[in-house]
Amino acid sequence: MILARMAYGNIFLHKAKSVLLGTIMCAGIAILFVGNSLIDTAIGGLRRMFVEGYTGDVMVTGPTSFPTTIFGETAGGEEVIPHIAKFSSYVERFTSDEDVAAALPMLSGQVAMGLGEQVIGRGSAFGVDIADYRSFFSGNLTLAEGSWPAEGGQSWIIISEVSAAMLSRAAGKTIGPGEKIILSALGDTAGTVIREVKVAGIVKFNQSSQELARISLVDADTMRDLLGFASLRDGTVELTPEQQAFVSDFDPDSLFGEGAATGLFAEDAETAAAVPALPAASTATTATAATTASPEPAWQFILIKLAPKANARRCIADLQAFAKGMEQDDHVQDWIAGAGSVARTAVTIRFVFYLMVTIVAVVVIMITMNVLVVSISERVPEIGTLRALGARKRFIRRMILLETSFLAVIAGLAGLVLGLAILLILRKSGIKAPNLFFEAIFAGRKLVPVISPMAGFNAFLWIFATSILSSLYPIALALRIKPVVAMQGE
Amino acid sequence: MDSQNQFVVQLKDVHKSYALGETKVHALQGVAFDIQKGDFVSIAGPSGSGKTTVLNLIGCVDIATSGDVTVLGQRTGELGDEKLTALRHRGLGFIFQTFNLIPVLNIRENVELPALLDGSDIGMPKKEQAEWVDHLIESVGLADRMRHKPAELSGGQRQRIAIARALVMRPPIVLADEPTANLDSATGESILALMKRMNREFGTTFIFSTHDQGIVDIADHVIRLKDGRVTENRRAEPKAAS
Numbered sequence: 113m114i115l116a117r118m119a120y121g122n123i124f125l126h127k128a129k130s131v132l133l134g135t136i137m138c139a140g141i142a143i144l145f146v147g148n149s150l151i152d153t154a155i156g157g158l159r160r161m162f163v164e165g166y167t168g169d170v171m172v173t174g175p176t177s178f179p180t181t182i183f184g185e186t187a188g189g190e191e192v193i194p195h196i197a198k199f200s201s202y203v204e205r206f207t208s209d210e211d212v213a214a215a216l217p218m219l220s221g222q223v224a225m226g227l228g229e230q231v232i233g234r235g236s237a238f239g240v241d242i243a244d245y246r247s248f249f250s251g252n253l254t255l256a257e258g259s260w261p262a263e264g265g266q267s268w269i270i271i272s273e274v275s276a277a278m279l280s281r282a283a284g285k286t287i288g289p290g291e292k293i294i295l296s297a298l299g300d301t302a303g304t305v306i307r308e309v310k311v312a313g314i315v316k317f318n319q320s321s322q323e324l325a326r327i328s329l330v331d332a333d334t335m336r337d338l339l340g341f342a343s344l345r346d347g348t349v350e351l352t353p354e355q356q357a358f359v360s361d362f363d364p365d366s367l368f369g370e371g372a373a374t375g376l377f378a379e380d381a382e383t384a385a386a387v388p389a390l391p392a393a394s395t396a397t398t399a400t401a402a403t404t405a406s407p408e409p410a411w412q413f414i415l416i417k418l419a420p421k422a423n424a425r426r427c428i429a430d431l432q433a434f435a436k437g438m439e440q441d442d443h444v445q446d447w448i449a450g451a452g453s454v455a456r457t458a459v460t461i462r463f464v465f466y467l468m469v470t471i472v473a474v475v476v477i478m479i480t481m482n483v484l485v486v487s488i489s490e491r492v493p494e495i496g497t498l499r500a501l502g503a504r505k506r507f508i509r510r511m512i513l514l515e516t517s518f519l520a521v522i523a524g525l526a527g528l529v530l531g532l533a534i535l536l537i538l539r540k541s542g543i544k545a546p547n548l549f550f551e552a553i554f555a556g557r558k559l560v561p562v563i564s565p566m567a568g569f570n571a572f573l574w575i576f577a578t579s580i581l582s583s584l585y586p587i588a589l590a591l592r593i594k595p596v597v598a599m600q601g602e
Numbered sequence: 603m604d605s606q607n608q609f610v611v612q613l614k615d616v617h618k619s620y621a622l623g624e625t626k627v628h629a630l631q632g633v634a635f636d637i638q639k640g641d642f643v644s645i646a647g648p649s650g651s652g653k654t655t656v657l658n659l660i661g662c663v664d665i666a667t668s669g670d671v672t673v674l675g676q677r678t679g680e681l682g683d684e685k686l687t688a689l690r691h692r693g694l695g696f697i698f699q700t701f702n703l704i705p706v707l708n709i710r711e712n713v714e715l716p717a718l719l720d721g722s723d724i725g726m727p728k729k730e731q732a733e734w735v736d737h738l739i740e741s742v743g744l745a746d747r748m749r750h751k752p753a754e755l756s757g758g759q760r761q762r763i764a765i766a767r768a769l770v771m772r773p774p775i776v777l778a779d780e781p782t783a784n785l786d787s788a789t790g791e792s793i794l795a796l797m798k799r800m801n802r803e804f805g806t807t808f809i810f811s812t813h814d815q816g817i818v819d820i821a822d823h824v825i826r827l828k829d830g831r832v833t834e835n836r837r838a839e840p841k842a843a844s
Contacts, residue, residue: 114711114718121706497702500663501767502691503719504684595663595690598702599654599779 115507119514123522129487134523136476137575141527144469144571146534146561150543151462153562154553158455159447161319165252166327167450168216168415169424172202172431175441181452182413183236183323184220192221192339195410198438202414205434211422216248217241217411219335223328225279226294232282234298235275237328239335242270248415251318258289258313267334268312269293274325276314289313295330297338305342307334321454321552332409341410454552461553473578480582484516488586488593495590496597505591512587513580520579524572531571535563609672610775610807611637611660616669618655618830629655631830632669637823639774642801643809644821651827653811654779660809661694661777662686674774691719695768695806697778697797701760703752703767710748713739713766738766741803742796758789765796769804776800778810782817794820 123130163169166182173180174194184193196202199217206212219239224231238245242261246253257276261268271279271287279287287293291311296304309330317325330338333345418427428444435442448455488495495508542558545551618630630652637643645653658664659671662678671678674693678686695716696702703712714735726734739745742762744755752760761781768776778797782790794810794817801808810821818824826834 114707114715117711118704118706125706493700493702494704497696497698497704498719499687500661500690500696501716501719502687502771504687507719595687596658598696598698599658599661599663 115511115514116518118511119518122515123519126487126490129483130519133480133483133519133579134526136479137520137523137579138527138530140472140476140578141524141571141575142531142534143472144574145528145531145568146538147465147469148567148570149531149535149561149564150538150559151458151465152564152567153559155455155458155462156562157554157556157559158451158458161321161324162447162451162455163417165249165317165319166324167447168214168248169418169422169447170416170427170431171445171447171450172196172414172416172435173443173445174412176443177441178443179445179449180443182220182238182450183452184222184412185452193412195341195412196414196440196442197408198440198442199408199411199414201438202434206416211419211427211430212416213419213422214248214417216244216415217332218245218413218415219332219339219341219410220412221335221339222298223295223330223338224298225328226296227283227287228294230283232287232293233275233279235326235328236323237269237295237330237335237338239330239332239339241332242329245329248417254316254318256314256316258311261312261331267307267309268331269295269309269334270313270315270329271311272320272325272327273314273316275328278326287311295334295338297340305338305340307337309334321556322548323454323552332411336410339410339412345409458553469574473574477578477582480579481585484512484583484586485589488512488590492593492597493600495593496595496600499593499595500598508590508593509587512583512590516579516583517576520576524575527575528568528572531568532563535561539563608638609636610639610641610674611809612670612672613656613659614670614672616659616666616671618652618659618664619667629830630659630666633827633830633832634669635825635832635835637807637809639807640801640805641807641809641823642798642821643807643823643825644818645809645811645825645827646813646815646818647827647833648813650829651813652830653813653827655830656825656827657777657779657809657811660775661696662690691716692771693773693775695771695773695776697761697764697768697776697781697810699780699783701752701757701764701784703760703763705752708749708751709744709755709763710735710739712752712763713770715767716771735770738769739763741800742766756789757785758793761785761789761793762796765793765800769800769806772804773806775807775809778808780811780813782812782814787816790814790817 162182171180171182174196176193180193203215206215221237221239222234223237224234226232241263243263246260256273258270261270276287279293289311292308293311294306294308296306315329317327336342336345416427418424424446428446431444435444448459498508498511538561542560543554545554545557545559551557613636614634616630616633617628620627620629633652633656645656647653655664659666659678660673662673662681665671665679673689676685676689678689681689690696704715707715714731717731717735736745736748739748742765744759744762744766747755747759752763755763761784764781765776768778776797781797782793785793797808797810798820800806812818822838824834824836824838825832826836
């Protein structure tokens with residue numbers, strides 16, 4: 113009790129010191145509180161957008177050596193993400209896994225869209241089963257025009273409102289439901305694969321950014337063809353009567369003419385005979401046909417929504433172990449890796465913020481320490497007197513720690529109030545994204561910060577720890593003060 | 603009780619040297635004397651004679667370079683910091699030249715402070731302890747100032763509070779380093795009179811240093827120092843064995 117009285121009294125007795133340290137601590141807590149809340153809001157918004165609209169909580173991908181984005185990009189530079197070979201084993205596991213609320217298989221790649229021979233756009237396309245996709249991301253899709261494609265129907269594509277506008281502009285005419293467009297894969301792993309698809313509908317992605325608003329949904333088998341998984345389709349190829357007739361009447365020799373054996377293609381023909389240079393899809397077809405009568409359909413991704421209380425990290429570790437147990441190099445990752453550069457940038461910004469906070473904390477520690485050292489040197493007779501009267505060293509240690517703690521608590525509360533006021537003002541006005549980069553980071557055009565009690569608590573804890581750290585050296589100095597100084601006068 | 607056991611302080615051939623830059627200062631050179639329980643002792647001498655050094659050694663805030671200093675039966679040179687602190691806390695009261703009251707505490711808290719350090723107590727129930735503190739403050743004539751801060755008191759009043767604080771743990775010995783140096787002569791005399799009264803009332807041994815010949819005579823045991831040596835060790839009247 114007497115310690116508390118002395119500590120409390122000393123804060124008011126040494127006003128200049130208290131005001132200086134209090135201001136630093138107050139500002140520190142306010143900055144941390146506001147900064148953490150803004151970053152938490154941005155990352156929370158991104159997380160909500162991606163998890164609920166595009167990636168799920170956890171993703172399993174085919175074997176890649178690096179994280180893979182939902183757009184089909186890998187940090188390792190693979191042209192096409194391999195498919196998950198033991199897809200059905202995962203499905204079987206998920207049925208009995210309480211952590212998994214839902215799972216969705218998917219394919220992803222970059223495609224060019226054309227009208228006749230004219231390329232009118234390009235972008236990311238997801239190969240999906242539309243019923244499953246709509247069920248998995250139920251809140252993210254609104255049909256603006258057309259209709260949802262029927263199961264097992266023709267090849268289809270669903271384009272977004274943004275894509276429809278862009279494609280229409282490039283084509284010089286309205287691209288809408290019923291229009292047939294040509295898709296071709298970007299990249300050459302699958303060889304040149306071209307597919308004609310019919311625009312089934314135009315959708316609006318309710319949660320989107322510039323990049324996400326241009327995603328197209330394509331039927332899974334068309335996407336398999338485009339990515340080079342033609343042999344791993346889910347259904348059989350259905351040809352129109354014209355296509356049937358073309359295949360039946362097709363004579364490969366007619367391409368080369370009579371002089372082919374001795375003419376221009378003679379050397380190529382010999383080389384082809386010596387080194388089979390078939391497209392990946394053909395190779396896969398041959399290999400699969402030789403080993404499996406009914407191959408599993410190819411899926412590159414399994415998106416997983418976790419049960420409310422499930423732990424994502426544990427789930428990732430468990431699934432990674434499950435893959436290894438099956439001797440598969442499948443990659444299991446969280447939504448941040450799946451979201452790609454936007455989420456990584458936000459996480460990097462948070463890291464940079466913490467780094468800056470750490471640097472500022474070191475400076476604050478130095479300033480606080482110096483002020484406390486000066487304060488101790490001014491109080492040598494007082495500390496000497498306490499020691500002479502019989503105060504043990506631990507009493508002196510506690511006294512200084514309590515003083516610093518009191519100051520941290522008072523300044524901390526003031527800082528929290530200040531931070532709260534700033535956040536309330538920002539909530540009222542919102543922070544407009546100055547450019548597309550920030551629009552992506554903010555997961556929208558405006559960032560309306562969420563007041564996070566945890567951010568406030570963490571800021572308080574951070575400053576409290578900083579102030580305690582700052583007092584360690586001054587305490588060491590105070591403990592060196594000998595009681596004899598009390599006899600030397602004030 | 604034999605006379606040996608009545609000595610609360612014994613100094614035997616005590617030397618104390620300080621390094622002052624490259625010069626070695628011999629503050630005490632073979633000082634020896636005994637102080638009996640209940641003595642009202644004056645350590646007198648001019649500035650630089652070694653008075654404060656002697657008080658520092660008796661007060662266990664400093665250690666002799668050589669020789670023996672025994673306080674309340676304990677040779678201080680053999681004690682570590684913890685034991686010296688405990689000896690100061692339980693065995694000694696201090697009255698400083700500059701009062702050394704804690705500015706943030708009020709008068710009552712200042713007096714009670716030694717009894718509150720590290721949860722120590724005087725060995726009596728809380729209510730009795732509170733009454734004892736009040737009694738001490740009343741004894742020094744400042745009962746009406748209990749809730750005041752030291753800054754609101756005169757020098758004489760502060761020194762009275764320092765005397766009350768020195769007695770709160772009921773120590774066998776109270777040390778006072780030039781207790782009247784910062785006071786006018788009338789206040790100084792009243793402080794010494796108060797100390798003398800406490801000495802008689804509580805049987806506490808008072809040892810005070812002074813360079814003022816006028817107040818040396820109030821003591822019943824005078825130890826005079828010059829250049830770090832005892833030049834006079836005189837008792838005004840022999841103590842009766844208790």
